[in-house]
Amino acid sequence: MSDFxxxxxSYSGGAHQDCVEVSEGAITAVRDTRNRHLGHLEFPATEWAAFIYAVRAGRS
Structure with a gap:
């Protein structure tokens, strides 16, 4: 996934500069910017879209 x-x-930042990076495609991958060496999580694009929709709707 390093070349994706x-x-x-857009929700990263804040006082402590906590950052999450995302790679979107057929599979969406999510990783911690400060700990890239620990790997990433992968989600099918449809599940990621449903998660984002729920968060924006306040159902997190």
């Missing part, structure tokens, strides 16, 4: 075009999540 990771980008910083």
């Amino acid at each position: 075009g990771w980008h910083k999540s």
